[in-house]
Amino acid sequence: MPFCFLVWPSMAFQMNVLLLGKGTLFVLFCVLVAGEGRHHGFRRFSQLQESKGSHVCEELWFTQKLDHFNGADSRVWKQRYFMNESFYKPGGPVFLMIGGEGPANPAWMQSGSWITYAEKLGALCLMLEHRFYGKSHPTVDLSTDSLRFLSSRQALMDLAHFRTRMGEARGLTNSQWVALGGSYPGSLAAWFRLKYPHLVHASVATSAPVYATLNFPEYLEVVWRSLAAENAECPVLVKKASDTLVGFLKDPTTFDNITKDFKLCSKLQIGTEMDSAYLLETLAGNFMDVVQYNEDNREFEGVVGGNITIKVLCGVMADTSLGDPYARYAAVAHLMMDTFSLKCLDVSFSNYTRDLSNTSWHGPAAGGGRQWLYQTCTEFGFYQSTDSPNQPFSGFPLGYQVMQCAAFYNISAEQVAEAIAQTNEYYGGYNIRSSRIVFPNGSIDPWHALGITQDITAELPAVFIKGTAHCANMYPARSQDLPQLSLAREHIFLLLQQWLKQ
Structure with missing residues (x-):
C-alpha cells in the first residue's frame, strides 16, 4: 500500500524481523510505507520485501x-x-x-x-x-x-x-x-x-x-464483519477456535500439544498473562493482516502473500476434513508460515521484549517496530484489543497493549491517555x-x-x-x-x- 500501516507483535512483526535481515523494506504506508506492518498500527511491514525489477530511482x-x-x-x-x-x-x-x-x-x-x-x-x-x-x-x-x-x-x-x-x-x-x-x-x-x-x-x-483513540476494539469488529461478508460462519468458526485455544492455555498439560500444533520454535511456556496474550495476538494477526490487505495489488512493490485472501482463510476454516475449528485455526497458521517461508513460529514474549528493547539502528525492531510503538504510546494509541464481545478473538486486552509503553519507554497509562487527548485537540479528530x-x-x-x-x-x-x-x-x-x-x-x-x- 503505498503507505499503509500496521499492528504489533504477532506473526507479522516476527516475519518482519526475519525479513529485515534480507534488506527488506518495512512497509510503506500507502505511499511508501504502509503502515499502518505489524506494529500496533497499520500491520503491513512484515509482508513487504525489497522491490525487485527495474524500479531504479536515485536516492x-x-x-x-x-x-x-x-x-x-x-x-x-x-x-x-x-x-x-x-x-x-x-x-x-x-x-x-x-x-x-x-x-x-x-x-x-x-x-x-x-x-x-x-x-x-x-x-x-x-x-x-x-x-x-x-x-x-x-x-x-x-x-x-x-x-x-x-x-x-x-x-x-x-x-x-x-x-x-x-x-x-x-x-x-x-x-x-x-x-x-x-x-x-x-x-x-x-x-x-x-x-x-x-x-x-x-x-x-x-x-x-x-x-x-486509546482503545480500538472496533478494528476486530470490522474483521468479524469482513469475514462474515465472505461466509457468515467464518468468524463464528474463528471464535470457536480462539476460545478453544484460550481454554487450553489454562491447562499446562496441553502446552506440548499446542507447541506441536502451531509449530512453535520452542516449547510453550506461559508464566504471565503477557505470554498468553502475545501468543493469542500473534495467531489472530493472521486474520487481521489478511483482512486489512484483502485482494490488494501489492505485488509490484515486492510484497509476499498477496494470494492469501479472506476467501482463502475462510475456505480453510470451513474445511471439515482438517478436523475441528481449532485444528483448522492451526492449519491457517501453517499456511501463513509456508507462505513466508517460516520453519517455526516464535511466540516468546521475552524474545519480543528483547527485540523491542534494542535501541540500535541495527536491532531487529529498527525497521519500524520500536519507532511506531513509541508513536502509539506518545500520540495515537490505536490499540486493537479484544475488549469487545462483537469480534472473534480473546486474550489480548487493552492492558496488555498499554503495558508495553511502560516497559519499553517508561510511559504510564495516564500519560498515554493524555497524549492521545492532546493529539485530537491539536488536529481536531x-x-x-x-x-x-x-x-x-x-x-x-x-x-x-x-x-x-x-x-x-x-x-x-x-x-x-x-x-x-x-x-x-x-x-x-x-x-x-x-x-x-x-x-x-x-x-x-x-x-x-x-x-x-x-
Whole structure:
C-alpha cells in the first residue's frame, strides 16, 4: 500500500524481523510505507520485501533540523527523498507523497494511481521518507531520549521545510502542491493541508485514521464483519477456535500439544498473562493482516502473500476434513508460515521484549517496530484489543497493549491517555475544518472506523469504496478491480483536476 500501516507483535512483526535481515523494506504506508506492518498500527511491514525489477530511482538527501520547535538547537540531519520528473510540465502541480512508519519504497516512483494522475496533469513527483524510518536517521540510536524527536508534528515541519526549500531551489514556490498518503501518511496528508494551508493546495488522505483513540476494539469488529461478508460462519468458526485455544492455555498439560500444533520454535511456556496474550495476538494477526490487505495489488512493490485472501482463510476454516475449528485455526497458521517461508513460529514474549528493547539502528525492531510503538504510546494509541464481545478473538486486552509503553519507554497509562487527548485537540479528530482534502476509505479495511467515511463539506468529501481494503485506491489499476474501485480512482482524479483550477 503505498503507505499503509500496521499492528504489533504477532506473526507479522516476527516475519518482519526475519525479513529485515534480507534488506527488506518495512512497509510503506500507502505511499511508501504502509503502515499502518505489524506494529500496533497499520500491520503491513512484515509482508513487504525489497522491490525487485527495474524500479531504479536515485536516492536524494535533504538537510533537516533535528528539532523544529527549538530555535536554540542547531543540530541537523539528512532525510531521504525520491523524485520523478518524467511527467512534469512547466506550470504543472507538484505531488508530494508522504512516507510513513517504514522505509520509502522507490517502486512507488514508477507506479500507482498517483503516477497515473501525475502523467495526466503534468506533475512533478516527490516522495519524502518519514524521520526515524528507512534510512532517515536523525539520531545515533533509538533510545527513548532520541525518540523524543519522533512525532507527527516534527514530521509535518519536515514536510513544510522540505516544501519551502525545494520550492525555492527549483522555482516551484508558486506551484500548486498536492500532498498524498495512505494510512498514517494519509493522516499526515490531511493534517499538512490543515496546518499549512499556505503551502499545500490540496490533499488525498487515503485510509487515514484521523481520530486517535486509546482503545480500538472496533478494528476486530470490522474483521468479524469482513469475514462474515465472505461466509457468515467464518468468524463464528474463528471464535470457536480462539476460545478453544484460550481454554487450553489454562491447562499446562496441553502446552506440548499446542507447541506441536502451531509449530512453535520452542516449547510453550506461559508464566504471565503477557505470554498468553502475545501468543493469542500473534495467531489472530493472521486474520487481521489478511483482512486489512484483502485482494490488494501489492505485488509490484515486492510484497509476499498477496494470494492469501479472506476467501482463502475462510475456505480453510470451513474445511471439515482438517478436523475441528481449532485444528483448522492451526492449519491457517501453517499456511501463513509456508507462505513466508517460516520453519517455526516464535511466540516468546521475552524474545519480543528483547527485540523491542534494542535501541540500535541495527536491532531487529529498527525497521519500524520500536519507532511506531513509541508513536502509539506518545500520540495515537490505536490499540486493537479484544475488549469487545462483537469480534472473534480473546486474550489480548487493552492492558496488555498499554503495558508495553511502560516497559519499553517508561510511559504510564495516564500519560498515554493524555497524549492521545492532546493529539485530537491539536488536529481536531473527526472534526476537521479545512478544504480541498479527499478521504478515500474501503469498507473491508478495519481502519475506516477511525476515518472520514461521509462528506464533511463539499470541499472535504469522502470516497467510501464498498468491498475494498486498506489503501486500495492507491495501487496500480488492474482488470480484476471492482467497478466501484475504478470509479473511485476516477472520482479522485476529477476532484484533483477541479481543485487545481482553483
